[in-house]
Amino acid sequence: MKVIEVSNLRKQYRDRLAVDDVSFSVEEGEIFGVLGPNGAGKTTTVECVAGLRAPDSGTVSVLGGLTGTALKECLGVQLQSSALPEKIKVWEALDLYASFYRAPADRTALLERVGLADKRDAHYGRLSGGQQQRLSIALALIGGPRVAILDELTTGLDPQARRDTWELIERVREDGVTILLVTHFMEEAERLCDRLALIDSGRVVAVDSPEGLIARIGSRQTVRFRPTRPVDDAVFGDLPEVTEVRRSGGQLAVTGTGDLLLAVTVALATAGVTPADLRVERPSLDDAFLALTGKKISS
Numbered sequence: 342m343k344v345i346e347v348s349n350l351r352k353q354y355r356d357r358l359a360v361d362d363v364s365f366s367v368e369e370g371e372i373f374g375v376l377g378p379n380g381a382g383k384t385t386t387v388e389c390v391a392g393l394r395a396p397d398s399g400t401v402s403v404l405g406g407l408t409g410t411a412l413k414e415c416l417g418v419q420l421q422s423s424a425l426p427e428k429i430k431v432w433e434a435l436d437l438y439a440s441f442y443r444a445p446a447d448r449t450a451l452l453e454r455v456g457l458a459d460k461r462d463a464h465y466g467r468l469s470g471g472q473q474q475r476l477s478i479a480l481a482l483i484g485g486p487r488v489a490i491l492d493e494l495t496t497g498l499d500p501q502a503r504r505d506t507w508e509l510i511e512r513v514r515e516d517g518v519t520i521l522l523v524t525h526f527m528e529e530a531e532r533l534c535d536r537l538a539l540i541d542s543g544r545v546v547a548v549d550s551p552e553g554l555i556a557r558i559g560s561r562q563t564v565r566f567r568p569t570r571p572v573d574d575a576v577f578g579d580l581p582e583v584t585e586v587r588r589s590g591g592q593l594a595v596t597g598t599g600d601l602l603l604a605v606t607v608a609l610a611t612a613g614v615t616p617a618d619l620r621v622e623r624p625s626l627d628d629a630f631l632a633l634t635g636k637k638i639s640s
């Protein structure tokens with residue numbers, strides 16, 4: 342079942358065309374990512390989905406076309422700009438947000454869920470960045486939504502806090518919540534999203550799974566290592582998987598396709614060479630975006 346359907350969305354701010362032509366749909370239970378560089382139109386798109394902005398043209402349908410209070414009861418939103426007052430306590434924020442809903446979720450269970458049970462009396466301003474983000478996720482979930490919209494929720498977090506947040510999002514999905522996630526982090530998109538819309542300059546460049554997007558640019562990969570003793574290019578000469586061998590300092594980079602790692606390691610073993618610091622570089626979502634748009638997403 343399609344939970345969100347966006348068709349030919351367009352939104353202009355004065356002389357700035359933020360969203361030109363955006364269409365995608367999100368299936369029930371998916372984590373669907375909206376990925377693109379800064380200023381691509383991601384936030385404007387999800388604000389239109391959340392009913393917080395009116396599109397100039399195009400249509401948005403959530404849960405079969407719910408509007409007004411019915412939509413609000415089913416939708417949880419965590420936006421980039423939603424900062425709370427420094428002095429508000431965690432439980433006060435939850436109580437405040439719970440008052441917006443007819444049947445709010447159990448607050449104690451929710452605090453446990455996001456790992457803030459021991460912070461219930463703490464002031465918002467005294468929480469770490471990761472804790473503030475987890476509170477904002479709890480606030481997005483307080484109404485017991487079927488769909489949650491989360492915008493740039495790990496921006497500014499350290500790697501551990503980011504990974505903790507990803508685990509939390511995965512658990513939220515396991516509870517049956519469909520998630521629309523805005524991000525410009527490749528790793529986040531690859532780790533969390535079932536499917537993604539790549540957005541550039543207000544337009545959808547492609548919609549696919551992370552693997553599907555990466556597969557579009559082919560299966561080229563590179564095996565890098567430091568040989569424990571000198572190795573001649575001829576060692577790889579007859580391997581159909583290998584297209585290029587490059588040397589830089591003491592390091593070798595063998596590029597090719599297919600089961601390249603196996604082919605290279607067997608050839609090295611046959612030649613009696615041990616590859617130290619061996620690693621395989623496969624194309625990333627960043628490479629896919631670059632191939633599709635000529636630009637890099639990473640900021």
Ligand SMILES: Nc1ncnc2c1ncn2[C@@H]1O[C@H](COP(=O)(O)OP(=O)(O)OP(=O)(O)O)[C@@H](O)[C@H]1O
Pocket residue numbers: 354355357358359360377378379380381382383384385386525
């Ligand atoms: N309220 C506004 N008034 C005028 N221009 C705006 C407004 N909001 C966004 N824009 C502009 O519209 C374009 C798209 O912005 P939007 O925030 O939707 O992009 P984004 O992909 O979410 O970017 P970011 O990752 O930086 O948040 C940008 O050029 C932005 O400067």
